[in-house]
Structure formats: C-alpha cells, structure tokens
Amino acid sequence: MTLIEAIILGIIQGLTEFLPVSSSGHLELGAIVLGLETSNNLLFSIIVHAATALSTIVVFRKEILTLIKDLFAFKWNESTEYIAKIAVSMIPVFIVGVFFEDKVEALFSGQILLVSSMLFVTGLLLLISHYTKPKDGSVTFGKSIIIGLAQAIAIMPGISRSGSTITTALFLGVDRSKAARFSFLMVLPPILGAALLKTLELMDSGTTLGSNISTLALIAGFIAAFVAGLLACTWMIRLVRKGKLVYFAIYCFVIAFVGIVATFI
Template sequence: MSVIEAFILGLIQGLTEFLPVSSSGHLELGSYFLGVQSEDNLLFSILVHGATALSTIVIFRKDILNIIQGLFKFQWNEETRFAAMIVLSMIPVGLVGVFLEDQVEALFGGKILLVGSMLIVTSALLAFTYFNKKHEGEVTFKSAIIIGLAQAIAILPGISRSGSTISTALLLGINKEKAARFSFLMVLPPIIGAMLLKTKDLMEAPDLVTNLPILSLVVGFFAAFISGLLACQWMISIVKKGKLIYFAVYCGIVGLLAVIGGSLL
C-alpha cells in the first residue's frame, strides 16, 4: 500500500464512519478499485479505526467526561441512565460479533453486488426520515435496544451504521440532536472492543501484517482522524437541519452504479 493509497483509504474511513454512507461499503469499493485489500493488514485497520474513535472522543469529550463523573457518584442519575442505555444498545452487535463472526467476515472481500444492494437499502432508510417530521422524544431503554438492533444490521457492508442508527432514532420520534449524540457515543465501545480483538489477533499472528511503510501508516491514521473530526461535526449539523435526504440520493446513485458494475464484472 503506497502513501497515496493509505491517504485515500484513511480519508474514506474518516469521512464515511460518520456520514450516513457506509464506511465498510466505501472501503470495500475503494479497496477494490485501488486494487488494495486493506482488511488483510490488521495494523492498518486498527490504526484507522482507532483514529475515528479518537475523533469521536475529541468531539464529545465533555459528554464523555460528564458520564464518567456521573458514574463515579454511584447513584442512579441522568449519566448512569445514559450509560445503561449505551450498554443495552451494545448487546445486539455484541451477539452478532460473538456468534456470527465468520459469517460476517465472509461477506467482505470485493462483493461489489452486495455492497451496492445494501447501499440502496441505506438510501431507502434515510429517505423514510424525510417524511417523519415529529422529533421531540427522548432516548429510552426501549428505543436504545431498537437502535442497537439497527447497529447490528449495519455490520453488513453497505449498510451505514450512522445512517441506520440515526434514521431509526428519528423514525422513533427522538429529538434530532439527541439522536445524533446517542448514535455517535453508542459506537465507541464496539469500535474499541473490535480494536482490542484485532490487536489480540495481531499479537497471536504477527505474520498477518504486511510490510507497510511507516509513512503509509502515519498518513492513513491522520487522514482518518482529521477527516473524522470534520465529518462528525458536519453530520451533527446535517441531522439538526434535517438534510439526510441528500445522502439518500447519494447512496441510491452509488448503490445503483455498484450493482450495475458488479453485475457486469
């Protein structure tokens, strides 16, 4: 992987992790057309995912600090309740990761037709939110588990995690700002958990790491981190303004092109 390829893939990871267009789907498409299989290099994957996790922590540092401080009061308060809903939302994706890991991994690896089809599904989900104008509700334990189910489905390449979770929250009538906040914070534990598991795999089988130049790793990390910062802030603004319909159109077009391309190749 060259420095330019690492920059492009890092940029794709950072932008699409937060924008509702599917980071996994775009990484699959980017890797395919660049002729690079980035998922074969665990170290690169760990670094770019760590970069986007770090950008989330930077953006929501005050919220995270408040939650931690609330937890250490050892009483049932707003912060403890929010943390409990985050944990509840993690259960579906955790079960999928534990029991269906091999099946999920089999879905990756240049399956352009699948990615295109799932991008069209993402497009439809985002479009539905355009017709739901009532967003005054709070995140509840019931809605947390439903949003968690949406996150579990988003493991499929082409289904946007942020798109599916935010859209689900909006369709449930949750306040736009609170929907975005919950969506971005709920992904931190799964991302960190996945990074730890990949790090464990890396330590057990260091031969899985290809000989990537240090500069490529550094460039990929900072490309993902900086683009992640910008995309996260942009996405919060987009949700508040109710502009998800534009991404519905984008995902529909890219998905259709991928389906056509996948059928012809």
C-alpha cells in the first residue's frame, strides 16, 4: 500500500464511518478498485477506525467530559444511566467479536458481491427510515440492546453501522438528535477496545505490520481518516436532524448495482 493509497482509503473511512453508506464496505471496495492485497486490510481498517473514533471524541468532547465527570460522582444520575445504556448496547457486538472473530475476518477478503448486496440492504433501511414518522422518544435499556444488535449486524462489510443503528433507533421512536448522539457515542468503546486488543496481540506475537503497509502509510491513513471524520460527523448530525438520509439510500443503491454488475462482467 502506497502513501497515496493509504490517504485515499483514510479519507474514504473518515467520510463513510459517519455517513450511512458503510465504511467497511467502502474500504473493501476501495481496496479492490486500487488493486490492493486484502490480507492486511483488517489491520489498516482498525487503524483508521480508531482515527474516526478520535474524531468522534473531539466532536462530542463536551458531552463525553460531562459523562466522565458525573460517572466519578459515584451516584446514579442521568449520565451514569446513559453510560449503562451504552454498556448494554455493547453486549451483542462483544459476543460477535469474541466468538465469531475468525468468521468476521473471513468476510474481508475481496467479496465484492457480498459487499454490494449488503450495501443494497443498507439502502433499504435508509429508504424505510425516510418514511418513518418522526417521534420524540428517548433511548431506553430495552431499545439500547436492540440498537446494539443492529451494530453487531453492521460488522458485515456493506452494512452501515451509523445507518443501521440510527435507523433502528428511529424505528423504535427515538428522537432524531438523540438517535444520532447515541449511535456515535456507542461505537467508541468497541472501536477503541478492538484497536487495543489488536495492538496487544501484535506486541505479544511480535508480528510485523506487513510488507505492503508501511508505518508511514498507516500514519497518513490515520490522519486522513481523522480530518475527514471531523467533517463528516458534524455534517451527519445535521442531516439526521433534517431527515435527509434518503439521499444516501439512493447512493447505496447505485453503488450496490454497479458492484453487482461488475461481479458478473
């Protein structure tokens, strides 16, 4: 992977992590289009996902600081309840990550037909959510586990994490702004946890990063994903509030169609 290719994929990740069009799917398609080997893509994916997690922290820094401050008050309050709901939402993705890691990694192997099909599913979710009547509900413990299930399913390349979790929250009657906020904050622990575990695994095994991905390329991809993520996160919050997700449904359908056609050509 060259420096330019790393930057391109980093920008793709930064934009698509927050925009409901599947970051993992676009990273996989981007790697295929650029003609890159996919054996080390999962590691690069984790690196740039960590970058977008950092951009989320920057965008929601005030909310996160409030949550942390209230948490260390050691009292059951609104913040600790919110953190507990995020913890509950992590259960499904934790189970998938622990018991099905090898099967998940096998999905990231140039399977353009699978990615395209899942992008079509993402498009359907966004389209249906466009016609869902806006409500002003909040995230409950019951809803958080269901939203967490959507996040676990979004491990599939082509299923948008933000798209699936936000649309699921909307289907459950959650207010648009609250749905976007919960969706972006709930992903922080799984992403940072996965990045940490992968790093510890590499350190323990002494495995190198791979001959086709240099340290400089990883750094460039990280920076590109972080900057793009800042812009996309801010934009996405506004789009959710305005109910403009249908445009991304159309985009997903187009990309899915092109990918499926390309598979059989």
